[in-house]
Amino acid sequence: xxxxxxxxxxxxxxxxxxxxxxxxxxxxxxxxxxxxxxxxxxxxxxxxxxxxxxxxxxxxxxxxxxxxxxxxx
Numbered sequence: 001x002x003x004x005x006x007x008x009x010x011x012x013x014x015x016x017x018x019x020x021x022x023x024x025x026x027x028x029x030x031x032x033x034x035x036x037x038x039x040x041x042x043x044x045x046x047x048x049x050x051x052x053x054x055x056x057x058x059x060x061x062x063x064x065x066x067x068x069x070x071x072x073x
Contacts, residue, residue, distance in 0.1 A: 048059050 045059070049057070
């Protein structure tokens with residue numbers, strides 16, 4: 001049990017001493033995550049637009065209503 005506590009203590013020491021340096025390196029990773037999220041949203045909107053094809057579908061109606069409301073303001 002003592003070796004487990006020692007290993008855990010050493011792990012915590014390494015995490016707390018290296019954590020500030022790792023936070024700076026995560027900036028590029030979070031930007032990449034936002035790019036992937038935006039791409040997924042674009043793909044979902046594109047799929048919904050093609051599945052409901054035609055002039056009257058829920059997606060185009062929603063955008064039309066949004067822009068009509070914006071013009072009325």
